[in-house]
Amino acid sequence: MSEASDNRTEYEIFAIRYGTNARRVRGQNFILETQPDEPQVLDFYYWVLKSGESVIVVDTGMHPDKAERHGHGILLHPVEALRHLGVAPEGVETVILTHAHYDHIGHLDAFPKAQFFMQAREMAYVTGPWMEKPWFRRAYEPDEIARLVHLLHAGRLALHGLDRTIADGVSVHWVGGHCDGQEIVRVRTARGWVVLASDALHYYEEYERGVPFAVAFNLSDMIAAHDRIRELADSDDHVIPAHDPRIAAFYPAAGPGLEDRVVRVDLAPASSTESR
Numbered sequence: 001m002s003e004a005s006d007n008r009t010e011y012e013i014f015a016i017r018y019g020t021n022a023r024r025v026r027g028q029n030f031i032l033e034t035q036p037d038e039p040q041v042l043d044f045y046y047w048v049l050k051s052g053e054s055v056i057v058v059d060t061g062m063h064p065d066k067a068e069r070h071g072h073g074i075l076l077h078p079v080e081a082l083r084h085l086g087v088a089p090e091g092v093e094t095v096i097l098t099h100a101h102y103d104h105i106g107h108l109d110a111f112p113k114a115q116f117f118m119q120a121r122e123m124a125y126v127t128g129p130w131m132e133k134p135w136f137r138r139a140y141e142p143d144e145i146a147r148l149v150h151l152l153h154a155g156r157l158a159l160h161g162l163d164r165t166i167a168d169g170v171s172v173h174w175v176g177g178h179c180d181g182q183e184i185v186r187v188r189t190a191r192g193w194v195v196l197a198s199d200a201l202h203y204y205e206e207y208e209r210g211v212p213f214a215v216a217f218n219l220s221d222m223i224a225a226h227d228r229i230r231e232l233a234d235s236d237d238h239v240i241p242a243h244d245p246r247i248a249a250f251y252p253a254a255g256p257g258l259e260d261r262v263v264r265v266d267l268a269p270a271s272s273t274e275s276r
């Protein structure tokens with residue numbers, strides 16, 4: 001909770017590592033992988049931004065039923081995790097949805113007062129002709145898409161185009177690639193501009209090697225997103241992927257008992273993420 005001397009809002013950013021899949025192998029993550037059977041853990045995060053009394057939630061984590069169906073483990077119930085941070089979900093007024101995959105929108109109903117924000121392009125994508133194709137619909141759950149339709153018709157889902165400022169110090173930016181409406185979130189912190197890349201980067205490795213993740217709608221947009229992320233973040237150490245186990249290892253715990261579960265990515269990493 002801090003405000004810079006010139007009254008620019010700065011946020012604390014809590015990355016919540018709520019799930020994991022230790023059975024994942026590299027061949028599931030990377031196209032043309034030379035060691036496809038080598039293990040590569042996939043972790044699951046969502047994020048909470050806090051500045052004073054102001055709270056913005058970025059994605060909502062995965063529902064345990066969907067986790068089970070897709071073979072992932074829940075480490076910390078995403079909604080219960082908020083209470084560890086002193087955040088009552090029923091009081092949250094702003095929730096950004098970076099895209100509509102099941103591991104990001106599993107708890108919409110935990111936020112009864114919230115206004116949700118998402119790319120208009122994502123809504124068109126998940127209710128349009130590409131969903132006829134199993135490849136493109138495989139990370140969406142129709143009951144959750146139906147909830148988005150209900151929220152839209154209740155006036156609680158705002159659909160934006162490309163770039164939008166959500167609050168002073170928080171903006172969202174379309175990149176596409178992973179899905180048609182994938183966006184990233186730029187957040188002002190005491191250490192500068194941090195970019196929550198969400199699934200524009202699952203692992204740091206994509207960014208470092210300039211390679212796409214295997215779950216893709218459009219490979220050219222996915223690769224171009226790396227440049228957009230670099231434009232918006234103060235350095236590569238200010239970039240936060242959505243599924244990399246290294247995040248919990250690099251960044252300080254948000255408090256006692258939260259080690260390896262909730263970390264502060266508005267603070268500097270313990271070692272440079274660029275020198276791994």
Ligand SMILES: [Zn+2]
Pocket residue numbers: 101103104199242243
């Ligand atoms: Zn994801």
